[in-house]
Amino acid sequence: MRLTTKGQVSIPLHIRKKLGITSHSEVEFVEENGQVIVKKIKNGKPTTRFRALRGRADVRMTTEEILRLTRDSR
Numbered sequence: 001m002r003l004t005t006k007g008q009v010s011i012p013l014h015i016r017k018k019l020g021i022t023s024h025s026e027v028e029f030v031e032e033n034g035q036v037i038v039k040k041i042k043n044g045k046p047t048t049r050f051r052a053l054r055g056r057a058d059v060r061m062t063t064e065e066i067l068r069l070t071r072d073s074r
Contacts, residue, residue, distance in 0.1 A: 011038065 019040050026041040
């Protein structure tokens with residue numbers, strides 16, 4: 001199996017069927033003992049420690065203000 005330039009790989013059909021992964025299913029990748037494990041996320045909630053931080057930005061700036069800051073810093 002070959003990785004694309006975008007870092008993508010197709011999960012073989014027999015594995016998707018075994019795990020119950022369909023289109024729009026969410027999966028997570030977990031590294032354990034030098035191996036990468038693909039896990040189907042139940043109820044769409046990843047079990048990572050970063051889950052609680054998702055969507056918590058408290059900067060009161062518009063997108064245009066943020067873009068202006070990033071463009072001006074070059």
